[in-house]
Amino acid sequence: MTTWEAVIGLETHVELSTRSKMFCSCPTEFGDEPNTAVCPVCLALPGALPVPNEEAIAGIVKIGLALDCEINESSLFYRKNYFYPDLPKNYQISQYTFPVCEHGSLTVDVGGEPTVVGITRVHMEEDTGKSSHIGDGGGRIHDAQHTLLDFNRAGVPLVEIVTEPDITSADQARAYAAELQRIVLSLDVSDAKLEAGSMRFDANVSVRPVGETTLGTRTETKNVNSLRSLHRAIVFEIDRQIKVRESGGRIVQETRHWNEDTGVTTSMRAKEESEDYRYFQDPDLLPLEVSPAWQEAIRSTIPALPAERRAAIIAEGVDAETAVILVDSDDLSGMFGEALGQGVPARTVALWLTGDVVAYLRRNDKTLADTSLIPEHLADLGRMVDVGDLSSSAAKEVLSAVLDGEGTPRAIAEQRDLLQVSDAGAIETAVDSVLEENADALEKIRGGDMKPFGFLVGQVMRHMGGKADPSVVRSVLEEKTSAN
Amino acid sequence: MTDLADLTITEAGVGLRSGEFTSIDLLDAVNRRSAVTEAHLHAFLTLDRDGARAAAELADADLADGNDHGSLHGIPIALKDNMCTIGVETTASSQILKGWIPPYDATAVARLRSAGAVIVGKTNLDEFAMGSSTENSAFGETRNPWNTDHVPGGSSGGSAAAAAVGSAFGSFGSDTGGSVRQPAALCGVVGMKPTYGLVSRYGLIAFASSLDQIGPFSRSVADSVALLSAIAGWDRFDATSIDGPVPDFGGSLESGVQGLKIGIVKQLMADGIDPQIVAATRAVADKLQTAGAEVIEVSMPSTEFALSAYYLIAPAEASANLARFDGVRYGHRSGVEGTTEEMMAHSRAEGFGPEVIRRILLGTYALSAGYYDAFYGQAQKVRTLVRNDFMAAYEQVDVLISPTSPTTAFKVGERSTDPIAMYYSDVCTIPSNLSGDPAISVPIGTDDGGLPIGFQVMAPALGEERMYQVAAEVERLVEFAERPFLATSEVVAP
Numbered sequence: 001m002t003t004w005e006a007v008i009g010l011e012t013h014v015e016l017s018t019r020s021k022m023f024c025s026c027p028t029e030f031g032d033e034p035n036t037a038v039c040p041v042c043l044a045l046p047g048a049l050p051v052p053n054e055e056a057i058a059g060i061v062k063i064g065l066a067l068d069c070e071i072n073e074s075s076l077f078y079r080k081n082y083f084y085p086d087l088p089k090n091y092q093i094s095q096y097t098f099p100v101c102e103h104g105s106l107t108v109d110v111g112g113e114p115t116v117v118g119i120t121r122v123h124m125e126e127d128t129g130k131s132s133h134i135g136d137g138g139g140r141i142h143d144a145q146h147t148l149l150d151f152n153r154a155g156v157p158l159v160e161i162v163t164e165p166d167i168t169s170a171d172q173a174r175a176y177a178a179e180l181q182r183i184v185l186s187l188d189v190s191d192a193k194l195e196a197g198s199m200r201f202d203a204n205v206s207v208r209p210v211g212e213t214t215l216g217t218r219t220e221t222k223n224v225n226s227l228r229s230l231h232r233a234i235v236f237e238i239d240r241q242i243k244v245r246e247s248g249g250r251i252v253q254e255t256r257h258w259n260e261d262t263g264v265t266t267s268m269r270a271k272e273e274s275e276d277y278r279y280f281q282d283p284d285l286l287p288l289e290v291s292p293a294w295q296e297a298i299r300s301t302i303p304a305l306p307a308e309r310r311a312a313i314i315a316e317g318v319d320a321e322t323a324v325i326l327v328d329s330d331d332l333s334g335m336f337g338e339a340l341g342q343g344v345p346a347r348t349v350a351l352w353l354t355g356d357v358v359a360y361l362r363r364n365d366k367t368l369a370d371t372s373l374i375p376e377h378l379a380d381l382g383r384m385v386d387v388g389d390l391s392s393s394a395a396k397e398v399l400s401a402v403l404d405g406e407g408t409p410r411a412i413a414e415q416r417d418l419l420q421v422s423d424a425g426a427i428e429t430a431v432d433s434v435l436e437e438n439a440d441a442l443e444k445i446r447g448g449d450m451k452p453f454g455f456l457v458g459q460v461m462r463h464m465g466g467k468a469d470p471s472v473v474r475s476v477l478e479e480k481t482s483a484n
Numbered sequence: 485m486t487d488l489a490d491l492t493i494t495e496a497g498v499g500l501r502s503g504e505f506t507s508i509d510l511l512d513a514v515n516r517r518s519a520v521t522e523a524h525l526h527a528f529l530t531l532d533r534d535g536a537r538a539a540a541e542l543a544d545a546d547l548a549d550g551n552d553h554g555s556l557h558g559i560p561i562a563l564k565d566n567m568c569t570i571g572v573e574t575t576a577s578s579q580i581l582k583g584w585i586p587p588y589d590a591t592a593v594a595r596l597r598s599a600g601a602v603i604v605g606k607t608n609l610d611e612f613a614m615g616s617s618t619e620n621s622a623f624g625e626t627r628n629p630w631n632t633d634h635v636p637g638g639s640s641g642g643s644a645a646a647a648a649v650g651s652a653f654g655s656f657g658s659d660t661g662g663s664v665r666q667p668a669a670l671c672g673v674v675g676m677k678p679t680y681g682l683v684s685r686y687g688l689i690a691f692a693s694s695l696d697q698i699g700p701f702s703r704s705v706a707d708s709v710a711l712l713s714a715i716a717g718w719d720r721f722d723a724t725s726i727d728g729p730v731p732d733f734g735g736s737l738e739s740g741v742q743g744l745k746i747g748i749v750k751q752l753m754a755d756g757i758d759p760q761i762v763a764a765t766r767a768v769a770d771k772l773q774t775a776g777a778e779v780i781e782v783s784m785p786s787t788e789f790a791l792s793a794y795y796l797i798a799p800a801e802a803s804a805n806l807a808r809f810d811g812v813r814y815g816h817r818s819g820v821e822g823t824t825e826e827m828m829a830h831s832r833a834e835g836f837g838p839e840v841i842r843r844i845l846l847g848t849y850a851l852s853a854g855y856y857d858a859f860y861g862q863a864q865k866v867r868t869l870v871r872n873d874f875m876a877a878y879e880q881v882d883v884l885i886s887p888t889s890p891t892t893a894f895k896v897g898e899r900s901t902d903p904i905a906m907y908y909s910d911v912c913t914i915p916s917n918l919s920g921d922p923a924i925s926v927p928i929g930t931d932d933g934g935l936p937i938g939f940q941v942m943a944p945a946l947g948e949e950r951m952y953q954v955a956a957e958v959e960r961l962v963e964f965a966e967r968p969f970l971a972t973s974e975v976v977a978p
Contacts, residue, residue, distance in 0.1 A: 090807035278851035283694035
């Protein structure tokens with residue numbers, strides 16, 4: 001019975017949100033009307049020529065530096081030749097040898113286990129137009145009667161990020177993809193939306209028996225539109241390949257299409273040989289120069305990356321999962337940071353934000369800015385819990401009311417009569433009464449049977465109308481019930 | 485009384501400013517000339533009568549207002565039909581672009597308009613600039629104004645013929661392997677190729693991106709300077725255009741050649757060149773020597789392989805540059821029923837002529853997996869050797885000279901079925917396309933058949949001033965005053 005392992009590499013395409021396209025000055029943001037953000041260059045009219053976009057180069061270098069890549073001071077543009085109606089020149093300006101960035105890495109955490117994923121290269125290219133296949137095929141080309149072409153997207157700057165085949169599971173792949181998305185968002189170079197297509201993942205998957213060192217034949221899976229689809233598609237493909245191999249079959253090297261509805265990958269139109277792109281250096285473009293000085297200038301614009309920010313929060317005593325949620329939301333992490341600055345216990349605030357606040361916002365379909373929550377509220381709340389004026393559960397109720405805009409934590413606590421009594425004297429009086437009323441319970445406890453203890457705590461709480469600080473009640477009770 | 489159409493640009497400029505005649509007069513003159521000659525020549529594909537008239541009227545009004553745009557102000561010129569002209573059909577002499585109206589001007593064209601030039605029309609060429617005789621045009625060949633049984637050369641045959649015969653005062657073509665200089669030689673006019681990157685290629689329908697340059701045709705060296713000056717200089721729409729000050733091309737026109745070192749290229753005076761042309765070239769070299777230059781023989785061994793390297797590099801680049809012609813966004817679209825792929829393939833098969841198809845196939849092959857290193861890769865190495873030969877030569881001499889073409893104008897149909905023989909027409913001109921250096925052809929006489937002979941001067945990169953300096957001296961020394969048969973009074977003023 002063979003044990004199989006998967007070998008996975010991911011290719012990611014990121015559309016940069018530069019002001020203009022990669023090789024012309026058409027805008028990269030456009031409305032719904034097709035073929036309005038076009039010009040002779042991106043339509044590939046006769047005589048048109050490409051001129052590289054400096055902002056895009058800065059963007060790719062930023063991504064490369066964030067992924068710990070070496071930046072090539074001189075890199076080359078190549079023509080990748082193939083015919084397709086949504087590719088106006090019928091070649092794509094891309095890179096081949098000497099890409100902008102090489103030899104980087106990204107460390108991802110899967111269930112506490114870090115994996116280093118090598119980044120082979122990050123290179124610059126241009127996006128194609130969009131095809132809409134019209135007919136009975138549900139948008140697929142196979143059964144379409146005709147195709148409509150929109151070239152608004154043609155020429156938008158595209159960064160391609162290729163990993164080494166270091167990923168060994170769908171979980172790792174998903175973690176890598178999620179972290180890469182976080183990094184790209186934090187760099188503010190793209191809106192990195194999988195569903196909208198500004199960030200796209202293709203998965204190269206192969207399997208082999210554990211212990212074998214040569215790679216199995218791989219397939220490339222496309223059309224993955226969410227992190228969840230990526231995971232599902234890889235799980236499916238690994239499973240499919242194992243089944244094929246176990247039944248004695250061979251894996252065909254091909255591109256496969258993930259179908260979200262049916263949950264399977266299917267073979268795209270099979271090609272006899274792999275496409276020959278006849279790469280040659282583009283004679284319309286000079287070698288791209290990225291000087292060390294420019295690299296440093298770009299490096300200085302890189303903010304603290306998600307991993308670094310999570311580590312800082314964890315160092316404050318917050319658990320890893322909560323740290324992830326905080327860092328993934330600029331709103332939450334901003335609020336957290338400011339509350340911390342006011343001396344609030346990190347763990348408490350972190351859990352309120354990622355638990356109660358997030359739940360509230362979801363329930364009411366609001367953003368943090370829609371509420372009147374300010375860091376001072378959290379600071380006050382934290383202090384009140386700390387000194388015992390509020391129980392944890394009361395604090396949650398107060399927080400919810402604060403989010404609703406009812407006022408400050410103290411005002412709400414007073415209004416709703418939630419303030420706890422933690423004065424030892426008052427509690428002692430109540431404890432004394434309860435012990436008097438429950439002398440047999442006291443006997444039992446003094447005799448070593450702790451069973452009635454909880455009941456006594458409850459009685460004291462009832463006596464005080466639920467307003468006593470339970471921890472103070474306990475310690476007073478303990479003292480008074482200890483055999484002496 | 486000289487027909488206005490036979491004036492040089494310099495002479496026409498004087499007359500315009502002295503008020504002797506107007507730009508409209510100049511336009512009428514070239515129109516009268518082309519009315520007679522076009523039936524025999526077919527130099528033009530499109531005559532933009534209304535546009536030219538409007539431009540001439542504007543030029544006259546501007547000059548009257550004191551708004552002088554310079555040496556080309558009010559001068560009627562013609563443009564090769566691979567230069568995009570807004571609102572005027574531009575076909576690259578191909579069925580695949582028949583009826584295509586560019587929505588934009590090439591940068592060079594825009595600069596000519598700003599210079600006040602009057603664009604009379606678009607001239608014939610070998611389809612997509614691929615050819616040396618203009619016989620590859622999809623819209624009929626152009627004839628040589630010296631003898632209409634002969635070709636004008638190519639690929640810019642129409643522009644060369646128009647400038648020669650006086651249906652324009654000057655014209656522009658494009659030179660990838662000699663396509664301005666060779667037809668200039670065959671038509672007895674001045675034609676030059678600038679340093680690569682000196683003139684913007686934006687709006688020039690691309691053939692081979694690393695080789696193409698727009699270049700002027702004229703009836704004098706001084707006119708050539710004026711035409712080049714109007715279009716040269718950095719363009720932000722062309723990433724390969726040179727960013728730097730534009731040299732004063734005409735600064736040394738009167739300087740003569742005293743003290744200059746001139747190298748005559750040994751390999752281009754050898755067996756493959758017509759003996760009359762070799763003799764004529766040597767005679768001019770002797771005259772230059774007498775005029776004070778030191779003329780020595782220079783060996784450039786890589787010229788033997790330059791032709792082969794070119795016929796791998798140019799088609800390879802062209803195979804990618806012409807991929808955009810697929811019937812999807814513009815140009816001819818086949819009516820064939822079938823898949824998109826079939827539509828694209830049929831549009832191209834129907835729209836492209838045989839030479840274009842030949843070069844696309846050749847270029848695709850040279851780039852394909854398994855062959856890239858042996859063909860395209862190897863050709864690029866030879867290109868470096870050619871560059872090295874030039875660099876070494878320019879350590880010894882200031883300029884290089886040679887014949888422009890191995891033959892005078894051959895007969896229509898003589899080489900059209902033998903591509904290799906046709907390709908050989910470019911043997912003298914190709915080296916400077918590979919090196920990217922400037923070169924010019926100056927007419928120096930005719931052979932015993934009455935067909936013009938061209939003399940080539942080559943200079944280092946951005947050495948146009950020195951190149952023109954020597955060319956101007958050659959012009960003075962040879963005093964070539966003959967005009968083509970079609971421009972003689974027998975034909976144009978019977």
